[in-house]
């Protein structure tokens with residue numbers, strides 16, 4: 316097979332940057348590493364090393380702007396893109412907090428980037444360059460990953476105006492949700508490089524799966540969701556662990572963290 320072109324979005328940091336660099340180092344790939352603001356290219360240039368302008372080129376692409384996506388794809392020879400990587404778009408933003416404290420426009424903005432950003436991209440690339448019968452798609456589903464995403468989400472949450480929520484909800488969010496979700500991040504987070512490595516395995520697999528969860532130690536948590544279609548099992552389990560057996564919860568996270576560290580794939 317000849318050289319395959321991969322278009323990666325959100326390469327100014329985190330998973331996108333790690334994926335772009337990992338694929339560029341692999342023989343047989345040409346990576347178009349895109350970001351919405353080219354002023355932020357320096358960190359990528361640094362980690363790209365000697366792949367820069369050889370197997371990795373940097374271009375502008377804003378996932379929320381159709382013109383910017385079209386311009387980027389138009390600038391590629393034959394408008395050909397063999398892989399959009401990963402199938403879950405890297406260009407993304409996060410949001411946590413009580414629903415009643417979020418503005419409609421912020422929530423719509425999140426969907427515009429995380430969901431419609433990917434839809435725009437696929438619509439632009441799909442009709443011309445991919446034959447549907449040979450199309451392979453994998454949803455890469457990470458658990459927590461130690462990137463800027465985590466820092467931004469928690470910074471926003473700390474500054475959040477909780478006046479719109481009732482007192483008990485605000486207290487639970489501040490005193491329970493935030494510290495415990497940080498604990499989960501600190502214990503289970505993977506590195507972006509690990510996600511990049513798994514993305515490479517998926518892209519080069521003969522029969523890639525439709526879904527791929529990247530974090531084995533996080534799987535018991537997602538398994539609860541699938542084990543009970545009523546949704547009671549995960550809710551009851553989390554409720555009991557947080558509100559009744561928090562020592563056990565903390566100890567389990569400690570154990571999982573140890574396991575994660577032993578594999579050398581922990582971000583902390």
Ligand SMILES: NC(=O)c1ccc[n+]([C@@H]2O[C@H](COP(=O)([O-])OP(=O)(O)OC[C@H]3O[C@@H](n4cnc5c(N)ncnc54)[C@H](OP(=O)(O)O)[C@@H]3O)[C@@H](O)[C@H]2O)c1
Pocket residue numbers: 324325326327328329330331350351352355376377378379404405406407408409428429432457458459460461462463464465467507
């Ligand atoms: N980290 C996690 O725990 C985690 C877990 C599950 C899923 N994810 C998902 O994984 C993806 C990558 O996240 P990450 O952890 O690598 O976070 P990150 O370090 O914050 O990277 C997000 C990237 O998306 C870019 N971006 C945001 N809006 C964009 C737009 N409109 N057009 C183009 N690029 C845009 C950001 O660019 P700027 O620098 O310009 O803002 C940044 O490069 C996101 O979709 C996130 O939802 C992350």
